[in-house]
Amino acid sequence: xxxxxxxxxxxxxxxxxxxxxxxxxxxxxxxxxxxxxxxxxxxxxxxxxxxxxxxxxxxxxxxxxxxxxxxxxxxxxxxxxxxxxxxxxxxxxxxxxxxxxxxxxxxxxxxxxxxxxxxxxxxxxxxxxxxxxxxxxxxxxxxxxxxxxxxxxxxxxxxxxxxxxxxxxxxxxxxxxxxxxxxxxxxxxxxxxxxxxxxxxxxxxxxxxxxxxxxxxxxxxxxxxxxxxxxxxxxxxxxxxxxxxxxxxxxxxxxxxxxxxxxxxxxxxxxxxxxxxxxxxxxxxxxxxxxxxxxxxxxxxxxxxxxxxxxxxxxxxxxxxxxxxxxxxxxxxxxxxxxxxxxxxxxxxxxxxxxxxxxxxxxxxxxxxxxxxxxxxxxxxxxxxxxxxxxxxxxxxxxxxxxxxxxxxxxxxxxxxxxxxxxxxxxxx
Amino acid sequence: xxxxxxxxxxxxxxxxxxxxxxxxxxxxxxxxxxxxxxxxxxxxxxxxxxxxxxxxxxxxxxxxxxxxxxxxxxxxxxxxxxxxxxxxxxxxxxxxxxxxxxxxxxxxxxxxxxxxxxxxxxxxxxxxxxxxxxxxxxxxxxxxxxxxxxxxxxxxxxxxxxxxxxxxxxxxxxxxxxxxxxxxxxxxxxxxxxxxxxxxxxxxxxxxxxxxxxxxxxxxxxxxxxxxxxxxxxxxxxxxxxxxxxxxxxxxxxxxxxxxxxxxxxxxxxxxxxxxxxxxxxxxxxxxxxxxxxxxxxxxxxxxxxxxxxxxxxxxxxxxxxxxxxxxxxxxxxxxxxxxxxxxxxxxxxxxxxxxxxxxxxxxxxxxxxxxxxxxxxxxxxxxxxxxxxxxxxxxxxxxxxxxxxxxxxxxxxxxxxxxxxxxxxxxx
Numbered sequence: 001x002x003x004x005x006x007x008x009x010x011x012x013x014x015x016x017x018x019x020x021x022x023x024x025x026x027x028x029x030x031x032x033x034x035x036x037x038x039x040x041x042x043x044x045x046x047x048x049x050x051x052x053x054x055x056x057x058x059x060x061x062x063x064x065x066x067x068x069x070x071x072x073x074x075x076x077x078x079x080x081x082x083x084x085x086x087x088x089x090x091x092x093x094x095x096x097x098x099x100x101x102x103x104x105x106x107x108x109x110x111x112x113x114x115x116x117x118x119x120x121x122x123x124x125x126x127x128x129x130x131x132x133x134x135x136x137x138x139x140x141x142x143x144x145x146x147x148x149x150x151x152x153x154x155x156x157x158x159x160x161x162x163x164x165x166x167x168x169x170x171x172x173x174x175x176x177x178x179x180x181x182x183x184x185x186x187x188x189x190x191x192x193x194x195x196x197x198x199x200x201x202x203x204x205x206x207x208x209x210x211x212x213x214x215x216x217x218x219x220x221x222x223x224x225x226x227x228x229x230x231x232x233x234x235x236x237x238x239x240x241x242x243x244x245x246x247x248x249x250x251x252x253x254x255x256x257x258x259x260x261x262x263x264x265x266x267x268x269x270x271x272x273x274x275x276x277x278x279x280x281x282x283x284x285x286x287x288x289x290x291x292x293x294x295x296x297x298x299x300x301x302x303x304x305x306x307x308x309x310x311x312x313x314x315x316x317x318x319x320x321x322x323x324x325x326x327x328x329x330x331x332x333x334x335x336x337x338x339x340x341x342x343x344x345x346x347x348x349x350x351x352x353x354x355x356x357x358x359x360x361x362x363x364x365x366x367x368x369x370x371x372x373x374x375x376x377x378x379x380x381x382x383x384x385x386x387x388x389x390x391x392x393x394x395x396x397x398x399x400x401x402x403x404x405x406x407x408x409x410x411x412x413x414x415x416x417x418x419x420x421x422x423x424x425x426x427x428x429x
Numbered sequence: 430x431x432x433x434x435x436x437x438x439x440x441x442x443x444x445x446x447x448x449x450x451x452x453x454x455x456x457x458x459x460x461x462x463x464x465x466x467x468x469x470x471x472x473x474x475x476x477x478x479x480x481x482x483x484x485x486x487x488x489x490x491x492x493x494x495x496x497x498x499x500x501x502x503x504x505x506x507x508x509x510x511x512x513x514x515x516x517x518x519x520x521x522x523x524x525x526x527x528x529x530x531x532x533x534x535x536x537x538x539x540x541x542x543x544x545x546x547x548x549x550x551x552x553x554x555x556x557x558x559x560x561x562x563x564x565x566x567x568x569x570x571x572x573x574x575x576x577x578x579x580x581x582x583x584x585x586x587x588x589x590x591x592x593x594x595x596x597x598x599x600x601x602x603x604x605x606x607x608x609x610x611x612x613x614x615x616x617x618x619x620x621x622x623x624x625x626x627x628x629x630x631x632x633x634x635x636x637x638x639x640x641x642x643x644x645x646x647x648x649x650x651x652x653x654x655x656x657x658x659x660x661x662x663x664x665x666x667x668x669x670x671x672x673x674x675x676x677x678x679x680x681x682x683x684x685x686x687x688x689x690x691x692x693x694x695x696x697x698x699x700x701x702x703x704x705x706x707x708x709x710x711x712x713x714x715x716x717x718x719x720x721x722x723x724x725x726x727x728x729x730x731x732x733x734x735x736x737x738x739x740x741x742x743x744x745x746x747x748x749x750x751x752x753x754x755x756x757x758x759x760x761x762x763x764x765x766x767x768x769x770x771x772x773x774x775x776x777x778x779x780x781x782x783x784x785x786x787x788x789x790x791x792x793x794x795x796x797x798x799x800x801x802x803x804x805x806x807x808x809x810x811x812x813x814x815x816x817x818x819x820x821x822x823x824x825x826x827x828x829x830x831x832x833x834x835x836x837x838x839x840x841x842x843x844x845x846x847x848x849x850x851x852x853x854x855x856x857x858x
Binding site (some may be wrong): 142 | 451455459461462463464559564565566567570571574575576577578579701703706718719720721722723724725726727728729732734735737738739741742745746749750753754755759760762
């Protein structure tokens with residue numbers, strides 16, 4: 001029984017300094033609860049002059065991560081610098097030295113999760129990464145442990161706080177996309193370059209990690225159909241509401257027989273769905289399993305404190321395993337029969353907004369092209385008649401194939417009565 | 430490394446037979462994922478003739494639980510018979526034989542959790558009880574592990590599916606309490622004697638278990654202020670909606686300095702609160718922590734499949750620990766500085782419905798008594814004038830002390846203008 005666990009933290013930014021501060025402040029409490037002394041031995045950062053939540057005492061600080069990964073006393077390396085290098089090198093070298101690793105690095109894990117899990121397992125050590133997805137929400141532990149008896153059939157996540165804040169502001173405050181982005185920037189919810197968030201790429205990285213786990217299938221964020229939110233307009237928000245929906249940026253993975261459909265895009269979701277009420281910077285993950293049915297895990301998806309809650313949970317659990325001499329770092333098993341569905345095979349309902357000249361026969365022309373491409377119409381809203389200007393025609397279709405929708409819209413957009421490219425938003429129900 | 434885990438299940442009703450069936454059907458999958466063979470060696474039930482999801486083969490069946498707790502090969506005893514005896518004897522004897530125990534017995538755990546945790550710890554073995562609260566929702570694991578770094582400040586649960594179904598039907602379908610109870614019975618959501626559910630007692634048992642964990646304070650369901658839902662009327666539902674609220678049976682524990690307020694009662698909750706959208710037989714737990722902020726865990730709270738998801742999650746995790754030779758069954762630490770708040774000290778807003786004769790001056794009389802008892806009024810709805818009959822006057826107060834409310838209402842209810850006992854419903858915000 002090892003009663004002291006030494007920790008090295010690499011990266012003392014928002015999450016790192018919050019984690020260190022809490023570990024210091026609650027040290028006695030954690031010892032009381034676990035019988036283990038969790039001690040931060042070293043913290044590494046390349047810039048000790050920038051502002052942070054907590055400045056470690058001088059003896060704890062270093063500017064070289066080698067001081068941590070080469071220290072034989074350090075049991076757990078906490079990697080909080082993000083991006084690929086040197087994070088990848090740090091994690092690989094630490095695992096090879098049989099140190100446990102805790103990381104929040106979604107970017108790296110969305111590309112290297114299986115390799116790193118396998119490295120951890122081969123070295124009889126542990127890799128914790130709860131903080132990489134949805135902050136403090138225990139979605140990784142849920143899939144790894146709590147829902148382990150289930151066949152997971154679907155995951156629908158609101159995994160990016162910035163875009164959810166923007167869409168909430170567009171819906172609730174009738175702001176335009178750029179007004180809402182400005183508000184997000186002012187409140188510190190959007191980075192100076194928010195393109196990773198807006199484009200849906202950040203959500204795809206997170207969904208790649210949980211989908212790998214859920215479906216036992218290697219998933220990279222390159223496998224996704226990805227669409228961002230920058231083309232959503234207030235009028236789409238309004239039409240969605242009229243039809244009983246809200247527009248959210250959803251990260252969806254769904255099992256269809258032995259294929260997994262993977263996608264991140266703005267979607268219409270019924271106003272009565274639990275995810276429709278997830279507003280502002282909150283995150284949530286909706287899950288379907290063969291035993292538990294439906295579940296939702298909801299909470300703060302970002303921020304130093306919420307992330308530190310997840311990082312420290314991993315540290316405490318891994319510390320308990322090391323302390324007890326346990327060596328059961330699981331082998332991750334790939335199910336080879338599972339494959340990724342081509343986006344063209346996607347079969348969902350669609351919201352279509354046509355911008356057409358207001359002439360008799362326009363609707364008939366559109367309907368004709370849709371019909372020839374096996375797309376049937378569920379409902380139509382034609383906004384108001386205006387003989388001088390183009391008018392929006394909003395349609396909800398029944399389930400249709402993505403490739404048929406694309407083909408039909410490419411034909412429709414060439415019709416002389418169509419004034420602007422048709423807006424296509426998928427419906428999730 | 431022990432690669433075979435033998436399991437004995439005691440109680441082959443809905444949860445027991447579902448658990449056994451899934452363990453049989455997914456046995457190869459669990460072995461593939463964990464490297465461990467989970468084998469059900471024996472299943473005990475006193476009546477093998479009643480209908481069930483799955484009938485175990487004859488060689489697996491027994492009618493004496495002693496065959497399980499005395500079998501030296503059995504590593505994990507799964508207790509699924511409920512109630513106090515012989516469940517208590519089974520769990521105590523199994524733990525003393527250093528067997529691990531998995532149970533869904535909320536009734537027993539609401540009275541004996543600390544004793545049994547301590548027995549497990551002293552015998553270096555494990556006690557799993559995820560299924561005792563909120564079905565498949567990982568609230569126990571959340572508090573034990575995922576949120577372990579947090580100081581928990583509040584728990585608000587919808588922990589009873591039957592009562593939530595009834596209140597949903599009263600709100601959505603405008604049914605009376607007894608119509609909704611009948612519907613619940615017809616759909617199999619209410620037992621022939623639903624008094625444990627309706628009275629709030631079942632919710633209190635579940636909240637006792639999670640509050641003990643969350644606040645490190647021994648909590649029994651006897652410590653609670655408990656009120657059931659049988660006196661809620663449709664007109665209260667309607668008035669609540671007008672005021673922007675829904676009525677839900679909430680199980681609340683909240684830290685106020687070093688005291689814990691514990692209560693189960695119908696409550697007005699803002700329509701925009703995440704819990705307000707939890708409908709039908711679903712359960713949800715809202716949590717507040719100093720690091721993660723706010724979180725909600727939502728899912729199916731009952732039913733054989735959902736419960737088996739939680740039971741098997743415990744079996745798999747404990748199996749992994751046994752297999753790896755780990756011995757870190759945690760000691761549960763009580764924080765002696767925490768105590769239970771007297772219900773009289775409760776300080777919340779109140780919904781008051783007076784039934785008064787429609788005469789000038791009535792409102793002034795009521796307001797006078799409230800004022801003298803330090804209760805200030807936030808808003809009043811006086812339904813419609815009707816000189817022949819008593820009319821309802823609905824009031825929302827600002828925060829007031831429970832003992833002052835009780836005193837004021839006892840005085841008001843004696844006024845000659847008051848026709849019926851005043852209806853008091855607490856507000857949670």
